[in-house]
Amino acid sequence: MPHPRRPRRSADTTPGLAARRAALRLLDAVLRRGEPLELALHAASQGLADRADRAMVHAIAAETLRHLPDLDALIDAATPQIIPHDAKARMVLRIALVQVLVLGTAPHAAIATALPLVDGGPRKLVHGVFGTVTRGEPVLQNPPTLPAEVAERWAGQWGEGMPLAAAHAYAVRPPIDLSLRDPEETAMWAERLGGDSFAAGHVRLPDMPNVPQLPGFADGAWWVQDLAASCPARLLGTGEGRHVLDLCAAPGGKTMQLAAAGWRVTAIDQSKKRLERLHDNLRRTSLAAEIVQADLREWTPDAPVDAVLLDAPCTATGIYRRHPDVLHRIGPRQIAELAELQTSLLARAGQWVKPGGTLVYATCSLERVEGEDQAARFLAENADFSLLPATDGELPQGILPLAGTVRTLPDALAKEGGTDGFFIARFVHG
The missing domain is CATH 3.40.50.150 (Vaccinia Virus protein VP39)
Structure with a gap:
């Protein structure tokens, strides 16, 4: 008697797939429609009740945008025929590669949630390019490459060295600065929070803590505000x-x-x-x-x-x-x-x-x-x-x-x- 076939898992039930679909929608809103990332996040993440999933959507989209020119360079080097820049296949490859190269996702997990995103499309192309890139043990540029038009614009305004300085700044996670309600308490709060102060009424935190859990937040002793x-x-x-x-x-x-x-x-x-x-x-x-x-x-x-x-x-x-x-x-x-x-x-x-x-x-x-x-x-x-x-x-x-x-x-x-x-x-x- 033949064994019954195991039901094939629907693509939509693949763990993590819903978040990747949301990241694809979010990137489309930014790159095609010109919507701000933070404003588009809510609509793109509709249906994701888990806060961790929403955080993953944001992380995938933000890091894809941060490394976009370098991701595209890896993709272009892995295929003899350039994939159009607005093609879904290119966007899906960007999402899959950024998970492996930036977010630490295993390649097999990244491609498992990538291929369903191109159902009815060039799955073999996506799978082949992804495999070619990842087998080469790639690394992304550090610091990230700025979009060419931005680098050219800023060099024209501020000099040839400015885009490189901007790229180096791009590669570093921005610090958290606090403005204090009472500048006379600057030394006390710098010591209590373990931070540095560059002005009266300012403290720069040494790491990335859970801000609402820090002393002074609930009491309104300070608020987050970049130094500039x-x-x-x-x-x-x-x-x-x-x-x-x-x-x-x-x-x-x-x-x-x-x-x-x-x-x-x-x-x-x-x-x-x-x-x-x-x-x-x-x-x-x-x-x-x-x-x-x-x-x-x-x-x-x-x-x-x-x-x-x-x-x-x-x-x-x-x-x-x-x-x-x-x-x-x-x-x-x-x-x-x-x-x-x-x-x-x-x-x-x-x-x-x-x-x-x-x-x-x-x-x-x-x-x-x-x-x-x-x-x-x-x-x-x-x-x-x-x-x-x-x-x-x-x-x-x-x-x-x-x-x-x-x-x-x-x-x-x-x-x-x-x-x-x-x-x-x-x-x-x-």
Whole structure:
């Protein structure tokens, strides 16, 4: 009597396959539709209840984007006919290879969850290329290769050495910086958390802990904020009850800095969801601010104020270490569109500053058109404003003013873990 056949396992029941399908959707959203990785993650991960699966989706997509040029070089070297860059087969190979080369997945497990992703497609091609690459015991470039158009753009703006510095920064996990509610407690918190401090009110953690479990988090003694991102509010100093507008404020790092420094803060942002995070952060830190949900292109204050901080919407190329998708989503068109918006918002913000008051403009961008060019245009069109240079004592160790403004590039504090890329200009009215 013949033995009954064992039922064939449905491809959809392969362990880990659902997470790989979600990673494929997420990468498609980023690379084909230009959606930000973090925003697209929720939709791509629908149906994944396990937090570990969602974390795996993010890890696969983020590391694929970080190493995309080098993954493609391995794929292209393993096949005589180039697979189109938008083909599903190439994307599936990227996902499979990044698991083996970065995330430590065994090759047999990686290909087992890869082949079902091309059901009805070139399974033999994917299997063959994957085998050819992995049998060669490949390693990815270290530091990772930047997308060619990004490297060319940054070299043109900052010099030939900048892309290499950016690549080295790309290869290192960004540190966790904390801003303290009470700068006078800096030494205490640095010792208690085992971190280093580069400025009053700052602690850099030595590793990657579970942040909510650290001492001081639940009590609101500090919040996570990159060192460079803390500089715009630092340039406004102590408030002594004066009124400041924090524009594009959510999720609230600068709002909390300003409130802790004694400013009467009105925080404005267009995003309801992001403002909910700002509410939560203020509640946790026991700091106060008036919160307004509004579009800055339509909103105006009742009267001019003592200071305005405009952390303008930008390409976010300065935070590429944490968000590798920006290097693949952002090009000349997006840069030009955001620069136009920044020019408009900066002109409006200038109208809201009292005579004698201060305007700080900032972007987390490594594009001159979003930084230096904006400051130059604003001064050329507003003769009643002048640049107020930062002094060494106002900035953290290792961040230096340059030509009256502040610019952090990928080589800033490189030995200490680096910083995000930022531009900051401080203007005084009258």
